[in-house]
Amino acid sequence: MRRAHSGLRFQEYSGKELSPFEELLKLFKDLLLHTSGDVEEAIDWLKELDKEYALSKPDYSVDDFIEELFKKRFLQESVGNGPGDGTSIMTAKMEQFIRKSALEQIFGQLKKTGEGSHRSKYTGSGEEISDGLKPYSFGDPLDSVSMTDSLRNAQINSGFGELQITENDLLVHEKYQGASMATVLMIDLSHSMILYGEDRITPAKRVALALAELVKTRYPKDSLDIIAFGNDAWPISLEELPYLQVGPFHTNTVAGLDLAADILRKKRTPNRKIFMITDGKPSCLKEADGTYYMNSVGLDDYIVGKCINRAAALRKAKIPVITFMIATDHWLQDFVERFTEANKGKAFYTGLKGLGEWVLKDYEKNRKNTL
Numbered sequence: 001m002r003r004a005h006s007g008l009r010f011q012e013y014s015g016k017e018l019s020p021f022e023e024l025l026k027l028f029k030d031l032l033l034h035t036s037g038d039v040e041e042a043i044d045w046l047k048e049l050d051k052e053y054a055l056s057k058p059d060y061s062v063d064d065f066i067e068e069l070f071k072k073r074f075l076q077e078s079v080g081n082g083p084g085d086g087t088s089i090m091t092a093k094m095e096q097f098i099r100k101s102a103l104e105q106i107f108g109q110l111k112k113t114g115e116g117s118h119r120s121k122y123t124g125s126g127e128e129i130s131d132g133l134k135p136y137s138f139g140d141p142l143d144s145v146s147m148t149d150s151l152r153n154a155q156i157n158s159g160f161g162e163l164q165i166t167e168n169d170l171l172v173h174e175k176y177q178g179a180s181m182a183t184v185l186m187i188d189l190s191h192s193m194i195l196y197g198e199d200r201i202t203p204a205k206r207v208a209l210a211l212a213e214l215v216k217t218r219y220p221k222d223s224l225d226i227i228a229f230g231n232d233a234w235p236i237s238l239e240e241l242p243y244l245q246v247g248p249f250h251t252n253t254v255a256g257l258d259l260a261a262d263i264l265r266k267k268r269t270p271n272r273k274i275f276m277i278t279d280g281k282p283s284c285l286k287e288a289d290g291t292y293y294m295n296s297v298g299l300d301d302y303i304v305g306k307c308i309n310r311a312a313a314l315r316k317a318k319i320p321v322i323t324f325m326i327a328t329d330h331w332l333q334d335f336v337e338r339f340t341e342a343n344k345g346k347a348f349y350t351g352l353k354g355l356g357e358w359v360l361k362d363y364e365k366n367r368k369n370t371l
Contacts, residue, residue: 020060021068027055028065029098032090033209034202037243039075039088090242098242102210103217106356136170144172180221182267183363184260185211188278189230189244190251192327200326201246204277207356209241211275211363225263229256231284231292235263250284250294254303257310257321264319272319274345275359279327281335282307299335307335311343320345322362324355 018026024046031042043066049055050062069075074094077086133149154169185208193200208226215224216238226236230249233256256276264272282303285293295303314321321343325336333349340347346362 020057021065024055024062024065025069025074025097026101028069029094029101032094033098033102033205033242034199036245037090039090043088092239095239095242099209099213099216099238102206103213106206106210133171133173136167136172140172146171146173180223180269181219181271181273182223182264182269183211183215183225183272184263184274185224185226186233186256186260186274186276186278187226187228187236187244188251188276188280189228189246190249190280190283191246192251192280193246200279201244203355204326205241205244207277207359210356211359212238212241214363223267223269225260227256227259227263229253229259231255232286233259235259250292250296251278251280251282252284252286253278253282254285254306254310257307257314261310261314261317261319265317270318274314274319274321275324275362276321277324277326277355279325281332299331304335304338307339308342311339311345315343315345323347324359325349326355 028042028046031045035041047062056062073091075088076091078089079086133146136145149171150165150169153171154165155163157169158164187204187208212224215222227233228236228244229252230247231252233252260274281299283294283296285303285306287293311321322345323336323340325332325347336347
């Protein structure tokens with residue numbers, strides 16, 4: 001804030017100034033995500049960037065930064081087979097930091113009671129307090145009593161005499177019924193996710209990390225399962241997320257949908273969804289005899305037909321699929337539109353830049369609980 005002759009002049013608040021360690025940590029966690037958790041490679045990248053762009057300070061080198069990472073337990077040495085065989089690896093603290101940073105980077109400052117608070121319009125035995133009040137009834141939890149409103153009520157009912165509070169004066173907050181949700185996030189790990197000089201897997205991982213942190217910290221009653229799909233489909237744990245790598249895979253969308261459906265059938269909540277992040281067409285199926293049918297040329301009618309059948313089956317099970325197509329090929333839209341129509345779900349044709357925002361907007365929409 002500066003004082004001018006005509007009064008006060010205000011400047012935009014630039015936020016807390018970061019220390020040299022914090023500045024480098026912001027970059028280093030992105031490098032770890034890009035290298036799929038390979039600490040040694042991320043350090044090499046950091047040193048090369050420092051040479052080119054002078055990232056470090058005269059009194060704080062990259063070596064000082066790496067040393068501090070170990071002191072603060074962001075990194076540790078793995079146990080090798082002999083002296084000197086240990087390599088640097090991420091700790092759980094670093095993994096959590098990457099998830100939290102992804103949430104902040106993609107979603108920004110979220111209002112807990114804003115869009116996506118999972119409230120239904122009904123009130124009852126939930127856990128989120130509403131703005132409504134009702135007279136106390138036997139069995140209402142005492143922690144839901146509004147003392148301010150109850151005392152005001154007692155004062156009004158007691159008149160100007162001695163203040164007395166009775167059961168009839170008590171008012172309690174009504175509570176929303178929480179509409180828990182079960183979500184499966186499908187991530188395409190086919191080889192096309194790193195083709196043509198564009199890294200598509202790192203933004204997809206960042207979205208998965210942010211969504212996982214969002215559910216873990218803000219909606220603990222919701223469930224989030226993450227699966228990867230290539231030639232086959234397999235579940236991914238929270239701890240494995242930063243280490244995901246693209247493989248020499250085709251795209252077996254059917255296998256991913258089948259695994260997602262199996263997971264969601266076991267969930268008791270009626271609110272179930274599948275998010276699918278992909279950049280290409282389905283090009284692979286696993287036949288009943290265990291062999292693979294693959295066709296990377298154009299849209300194969302046999303493979304597409306199987307996908308459309310799965311979309312329709314999920315619609316009957318009341319499981320919508322929200323597809324995030326991060327490729328811009330117009331000829332893929334025909335498949336996505338047919339798939340979405342069969343499922344009555346949604347499709348977003350989005351670039352990498354807005355991927356996280358789109359996922360949040362859909363996840364955070366108010367949902368009406370099926371009662």
